[in-house]
Amino acid sequence: MTWLAAPALPLDEAGKYVAAAYVVFLALILIYVAIMAAKLVRIDRELTQLAEEDE
């Protein structure tokens, strides 16, 4: 349980951990939104194709 008594990290060292955590969060959201956007673009393309075939 030595880590309980560990002092706070200095700002320059703590900064990289905080940045890493926030980058992980943003990356997850961005990847998810990018996949969803790609899916919606594909649906839009297929719908356009169907509409063109009907004309």
Added chain:
Amino acid sequence: MFSKGLAPLAIATVVTLTAAFTLVFFYAPLDADQGFVQKIFYIHVPMAIVALGGFVAGGIFGIRHLRSGDSSWDLRSYVAIHLSIILGLGVLVTGAIWAKASWGHYWVWDEPVLVSFLVVFLLYCVYFPLRFAIEDPERQARYSSVFAIAAGAFVPLNFTAVRLAEAFTHPRVLSQTGGDLPGEMRLTFLVTLAGMTLLFVTLWKLELTAKHASMQLKKLRRRRAERREAVAA
């Protein structure tokens, strides 16, 4: 069907999350014990709460599906669980980063909160192979709903059991007595939690919209193929 209100919801999410991150870095004071590293708390904990809430919501939608037989409730349940898994992954990774910064270890196996979250996460990882192993859509939806209900009931039970357990390393910030969070930190946390909840609902609606559109497209293609076959005959 599912896209109603998506645009204002997305705007509200962006505004709330921007406000939340501004509060995190420019308003909330530095923690006396952990210093700057404690800023991870403001994404890690709301993400965990929203992920667990999403798992429970998946179970509730599963109940509605079994009661009504309406497959749209199964779709809601599936998307809620899918999103919660993604947030759960974020919780595990940000938690590991925080643990390394605070405790010097990426993972501590004798800490109930960490291990119980991993158990819940792994339990829900089983949902997808189970769901896609069943080809018949009706059976797939029914079995998935049963799983979502059983696992969804496990989440609060597991949470209560862990809260009752005597933990010695993982901090307790929210308790019935209000925890140890000072006012500024509490406000920042609540705004971040609101932002994370809005983000979950926005992405849930976005994925539901995409899934619904994809299903409609498939239905349209099938109908056209049937019509062509009828004309050819």
